[in-house]
Amino acid sequence: GAGVSQSPRYKVAKRGQDVALRCDPISGHVSLFWYQQALGQGPEFLTYFQNEAQLDKSGLPSDRFFAERPEGSVSTLKIQRTQQEDSAVYLCASSWGSGGTTYEQYFGPGTRLTVT
Amino acid sequence: DAKTTQPNSMESNEEEPVHLPCNHSTISGTDYIHWYRQLPSQGPEYVIHGLTSNVNNRMASLAIAEDRKSSTLILHRATLRDAAVYYCILRDVGTDKLIFGTGTRLQVFP
Numbered sequence: 001g002a003g004v005s006q007s008p009r010y011k012v013a014k015r016g017q018d019v020a021l022r023c024d025p026i027s028g029h030v031s032l033f034w035y036q037q038a039l040g041q042g043p044e045f046l047t048y049f050q051n052e053a054q055l056d057k058s059g060l061p062s063d064r065f066f067a068e069r070p071e072g073s074v075s076t077l078k079i080q081r082t083q084q085e086d087s088a089v090y091l092c093a094s095s096w097g098s099g100g101t102t103y104e105q106y107f108g109p110g111t112r113l114t115v116t
Numbered sequence: 117d118a119k120t121t122q123p124n125s126m127e128s129n130e131e132e133p134v135h136l137p138c139n140h141s142t143i144s145g146t147d148y149i150h151w152y153r154q155l156p157s158q159g160p161e162y163v164i165h166g167l168t169s170n171v172n173n174r175m176a177s178l179a180i181a182e183d184r185k186s187s188t189l190i191l192h193r194a195t196l197r198d199a200a201v202y203y204c205i206l207r208d209v210g211t212d213k214l215i216f217g218t219g220t221r222l223q224v225f226p
Binding site for chain 1: 152157160162201203213215217218
């Protein structure tokens with residue numbers, strides 16, 4: 001079946017540009033997560049949605065980062081005025097339920113963002 | 117968030133068993149132990165999870181120490197496709213986000 005998809009797979013942005021990264025979760029999955037993965041590091045949590053509600057945005061590194069999931073399915077992560085330190089792979093994950101420790105997360109392939 | 121400690125890297129030969137250790141001495145009673153792995157150029161994928169008892173699934177086995185301060189992910193017969201970074205993660209009841217460490221990079225040789 002269809003998994004989590006992300007687009008674009010690769011994005012090169014000049015410093016100062018705005019970017020928008022899209023995530024299509026598995027159909028029917030309630031929870032959606034965004035993670036940031038720097039080279040050689042494990043993924044780091046950015047934000048979490050339960051349906052359309054953003055329940056946790058504690059990992060967003062600055063107010064330049066904004067995420068939305070207006071209809072409870074597709075989500076967009078927007079980064080304004082990109083900086084070189086924003087260069088990373090941005091991973092999206094979805095899971096069937098929420099508030100339960102047994103719900104495994106399904107990850108997309110990620111979007112590799114390079115800021116020049 | 118509770119922390120886990122894993123070796124940076126391990127090696128195995130194909131078709132041999134692999135035991136990937138994880139220490140989590142500060143684990144709380146409500147923390148589940150999850151394992152994910154990340155193949156090159158892919159997103160992480162779920163492997164297995166457990167609370168107190170040992171667990172088996174088609175991918176691997178999870179052995180949890182009696183005091184829960186450590187666990188071991190067991191791949192019964194490593195294949196070249198098992199070469200990946202393996203992450204051991206503690207996930208509290210009611211917490212949905214995953215806190216990754218740096219994981220163990222497993223190399224498998226033919």
